[in-house]
Amino acid sequence: MDRIKNKYNLIDHTADFGLRVFGSDSKELFANAALALFDLITDIDHLKGLDSCNIEVSGDDWSDLMVNWLREILYLWNGKELLVKKVRILSLSETELAATAKFDPFNPDRHIIKTEIKAVTYHQIQVNSSPSGWEAMIIFDI
Amino acid sequence: MEIKKIDKYRWELPKTGNMRVPGIIYATESMLNAEKQKEPLKQVANVATLPGILKASLAMPDMHWGYGFPIGGVAAFDWESGIISPGGVGYDINCGVRLATTSLVEKEVRPKLENLVNALFRGIPSGLGSKGSIKLSIPEEKKVLQMGSKWAVNRGLGEALDLEHTEDGGCMPNADPDVISQRALERGRQQLGTLGSGNHFLEIGVVEAVYDIPAAQAFGLFEDQVTLMLHTGSRGLGYQICDDFLAFMTKHVKKLGFDLPDRQLACARIQSKEGMRYYNAMACAANYAWTNRQILMHNSREILLRVLGISPRDLNMKLLYDVCHNIAKKEVHVIHGKKQTVCVHRKGATRSFPAGHEALCDQYRPVGQPVIIPGDMGTASYVLAGTEKAMQETFGSTCHGAGRVLSRKAAKKASKGRAIQRELEDKGILVRWTGRSTLAEEIPEAYKDISQVVEVVHEAGISKKVAKLRPIGVVKG
Numbered sequence: 001m002d003r004i005k006n007k008y009n010l011i012d013h014t015a016d017f018g019l020r021v022f023g024s025d026s027k028e029l030f031a032n033a034a035l036a037l038f039d040l041i042t043d044i045d046h047l048k049g050l051d052s053c054n055i056e057v058s059g060d061d062w063s064d065l066m067v068n069w070l071r072e073i074l075y076l077w078n079g080k081e082l083l084v085k086k087v088r089i090l091s092l093s094e095t096e097l098a099a100t101a102k103f104d105p106f107n108p109d110r111h112i113i114k115t116e117i118k119a120v121t122y123h124q125i126q127v128n129s130s131p132s133g134w135e136a137m138i139i140f141d142i
Numbered sequence: 143m144e145i146k147k148i149d150k151y152r153w154e155l156p157k158t159g160n161m162r163v164p165g166i167i168y169a170t171e172s173m174l175n176a177e178k179q180k181e182p183l184k185q186v187a188n189v190a191t192l193p194g195i196l197k198a199s200l201a202m203p204d205m206h207w208g209y210g211f212p213i214g215g216v217a218a219f220d221w222e223s224g225i226i227s228p229g230g231v232g233y234d235i236n237c238g239v240r241l242a243t244t245s246l247v248e249k250e251v252r253p254k255l256e257n258l259v260n261a262l263f264r265g266i267p268s269g270l271g272s273k274g275s276i277k278l279s280i281p282e283e284k285k286v287l288q289m290g291s292k293w294a295v296n297r298g299l300g301e302a303l304d305l306e307h308t309e310d311g312g313c314m315p316n317a318d319p320d321v322i323s324q325r326a327l328e329r330g331r332q333q334l335g336t337l338g339s340g341n342h343f344l345e346i347g348v349v350e351a352v353y354d355i356p357a358a359q360a361f362g363l364f365e366d367q368v369t370l371m372l373h374t375g376s377r378g379l380g381y382q383i384c385d386d387f388l389a390f391m392t393k394h395v396k397k398l399g400f401d402l403p404d405r406q407l408a409c410a411r412i413q414s415k416e417g418m419r420y421y422n423a424m425a426c427a428a429n430y431a432w433t434n435r436q437i438l439m440h441n442s443r444e445i446l447l448r449v450l451g452i453s454p455r456d457l458n459m460k461l462l463y464d465v466c467h468n469i470a471k472k473e474v475h476v477i478h479g480k481k482q483t484v485c486v487h488r489k490g491a492t493r494s495f496p497a498g499h500e501a502l503c504d505q506y507r508p509v510g511q512p513v514i515i516p517g518d519m520g521t522a523s524y525v526l527a528g529t530e531k532a533m534q535e536t537f538g539s540t541c542h543g544a545g546r547v548l549s550r551k552a553a554k555k556a557s558k559g560r561a562i563q564r565e566l567e568d569k570g571i572l573v574r575w576t577g578r579s580t581l582a583e584e585i586p587e588a589y590k591d592i593s594q595v596v597e598v599v600h601e602a603g604i605s606k607k608v609a610k611l612r613p614i615g616v617v618k619g
Contacts (some may be wrong), residue, residue: 012551071385078378079325103595114578116339119233119385121209122392122405141209141233142340142550 004044008036011137012040014022017117018124026062027089029127029134030097033066033108034073037140038084040115041077049085049102056098062127066136069097070120081106117142151602155183155199160401161190166198168541168602170594171219173203175184178547182212188403189217193229193411194224196477196484200536202491203598204545204590208232213490216539221472221483226417227409228387228424230487232468233434235384235424236431237375240308240464241525242439243361244446244457246368247356248348248614251450258346258449259572259615265345265445267336269576274491275333276437283331284319290429291464294436300461304436304611306503308464309493312432314425314471321419322379322426323386330379335437339577339619341584342374342443345516346615347523353607356525357509361462363609367529369522370442370459371611372435373466373516380427387420412485421470422486428469435464439500462525463512465492467542475537486537494528494605496539513605516543517592519573519584519618520566523611524596531603541596542604544589553588566616575618584618 011018016139021036023029057072059065072090076082082103090098119141126137148153148166153174155165165186167174182205189211190199205214210229219225245521251258267274278286286293291312294300305311317325337344349367352358365368376383391408394416402408410417443459450457470487477484494502495511502511510527517523532538548556562581566573577580600607 010551012549017550064392068389071389075325078381079329112578115575118340118381122388122408123209125405 004032004035005037007032011139017115017142018026018054018137021136021138023134026129026134027092029136030066030069030092031089032138033138034084034087034101037070037074037117041117042083042111042113044085045113047083047084047085047104050104052100052102054098054100058096062094064093065097066121066127066138067120067125070138073101074117074120076101076103083111115142143186151598156188157190161187163190163195163198165190165201167201167205167275168213169205170357170598173594175597178206181207185210185212188407189215189230191403191408192217192219192227192409193400196220196241196482200539202539202541203595204490204541204543206545208489210404211487211489213459214541214545215489216486216491216536218475218484218486218537221412221485224412224485225409225487226421226470227407227414227487228384228420229406230390230489231384231424231470231546232489233381233384234375234468235380235427236466237468238431238435238464239373239434239516240439241462241514242370242459243363243457243462244368244370246457247366248368251346251368252614254450255346255572255615258446259617261449262344262442263446263574263617264613266441266603266617268617269339272336272338272374272619273332275441277336278331280327280331283327285428285490286334286433287319287426287429287446288317289313291432291436294433294440299440304461307461308432309466312429312436312464314428316422317425317429318422319426321385322423326379326382326386329382330377333377333379334430334434335441336377336434337374337438337617337619338377342619343519344438344617345371345519345613347371347611347613349609350522350612351610353609354527357608360506360509361525361608362460363462363525364487368399369611370439370446371514372438372442374431374434374438374460376431377425377434379430383423383427387423388504391416391420393449418457424470428466431466432464434506449493463514465514467492475533475536484537486539491539492542494526494532494536494540495538496528496530496533499528509555513540515541515592515596518544518586518589519613519616520569520571520586521592523613524592524607525609525611526596526599526605527608529603529605534607536604540599544595546588548588550583553585554582556587557585558580571613571616573618577619580618
């Protein structure tokens with residue numbers, strides 16, 4: 001797989017921080033969005049992915065599902081101090097997602113925190129598909 | 143978007159489309175015309191469409207883009223028929239500022255300033271995910287959420303007078319810890335007594351100018367006096383509560399049949415189970431934030447005593463006042479000549495109650511509520527006093543700070559190749575920070591000129607200038 005840095009770019013804005021994420025299909029898009037989030041937070045190449053957990057989320061539509069998914073995955077960091085290395089989307093529909101995430105517990109001596117992402121917002125949230133692939137725009141509160 | 147001039151410092155966004163009331167913006171013409179103001183103006187108009195909004199959707203001169211509601215936004219909703227919105231309060235519930243005075247003057251502190259700033263940096267946990275010195279059990283945390291600042295004072299982390307000098311006495315009595323999530327409790331348990339990151343700070347300052355002598359005397363301020371200012375909020379607990387309720391209300395609002403122009407404006411009727419749940423959850427975070435600032439002030443005071451090697455009597459640290467920036471509150475205001483109970487949302491705005499208001503303690507009632515306006519780390523901060531005009535025009539509200547003009551990315555770019563720490567030291571300001579890019583992101587140019595913002599609220603009469611402070615030592619998260 002290509003490095004995650006090729007799968008997203010940053011959107012600049014006065015008071016926020018945004019991502020435009022790409023994927024060849026919906027599963028790849030959702031996986032890339034989560035990895036892009038953690039790539040902003042830390043250097044994911046330096047993580048090992050020692051432990052894993054299961055995540056299930058639901059939403060009213062693709063956009064709502066994306067926000068809820070990223071909220072859930074961000075809680076691993078903000079609430080539990082876990083840094084996510086990898087995600088595998090097990091099943092995905094417009095309203096349901098099941099995944100496993102591999103992570104390392106945060107160790108201040110080993111891990112660098114690049115950016116503090118405080119929340120995932122609904123602002124300008126977009127999830128679109130086209131014949132050439134899937135794309136999402138997500139804005140974070142930092 | 144059409145904008146009509148009301149007078150030199152006020153602009154009207156006339157009622158169009160689904161707007162129920164007009165918008166009113168406090169700004170100079172050049173502030174209003176700045177390119178960055180187009181989006182927040184749209185947000186002022188969006189807020190004006192919400193059910194139960196009274197009189198006008200207001201914006202203060204430090205207005206900038208926020209999620210849903212603009213930052214610097216003030217909106218009051220009828221307590222019976224109106225709505226309450228987590229987006230009208232913000233993620234960092236009861237983010238706020240407190241200012242404490244001392245009996246010291248600059249020359250008594252300057253020789254030990256470096257030791258002092260270093261000791262504060264070591265002793266006050268800051269930066270992301272920082273953990274506090276106090277570990278709470280969940281039952282004890284629930285007491286914090288119900289009692290607010292009083293919890294800290296009861297433990298010897300402050301004095302009874304501190305409560306009188308805190309907005310609402312440091313406690314919203316409607317707080318109900320049973321309506322908040324386990325996640326919120328879990329995040330809050332670890333972080334009491336921490337500063338956090340981003341624009342949060344602790345600052346040693348000096349009173350540079352006094353503009354209103356009677357008010358300054360009532361507030362205990364004099365020229366050259368050393369002060370301590372704290373800017374922080376409800377940490378992860380407030381974020382989690384906001385996030386939980388945004389998710390919940392996004393679904394809830396669909397059932398109400400409101401046509402929202404922006405998902406982040408999700409809301410509930412105040413007089414509904416859902417609305418009250420948020421109001422009572424928000425109060426938990428508000429109380430947590432007050433307790434947090436109370437503990438941080440106490441801990442800072444201990445560090446000052448130790449490093450300066452003086453007695454509590456010589457330091458004579460007193461809380462001047464503690465104000466919230468992000469809050470929704472039940473208040474009574476006179477609207478079109480009639481007393482009305484309303485829910486005032488202040489998102490990046492400060493309460494500015496006038497002399498004589500019953501919510502003020504005896505010491506401040508003759509002059510009005512102290513309003514503390516922090517600037518960026520390189521310029522100045524202000525102490526203002528509340529006015530009657532604020533009651534008439536802005537539901538007793540004024541500005542809250544400078545407001546960002548550069549994105550964090552743009553600020554980093556602007557500071558590239560510069561020694562920011564050195565630039566500040568050349569101005570006599572010592573700064574210590576935790577985050578890798580905090581200093582670059584928080585450079586003075588990233589913010590509006592605080593003096594201009596304060597000039598607008600002073601000239602418009604929604605608060606009056608009392609004193610100006612300049613920083614000499616800053617600790618940032």
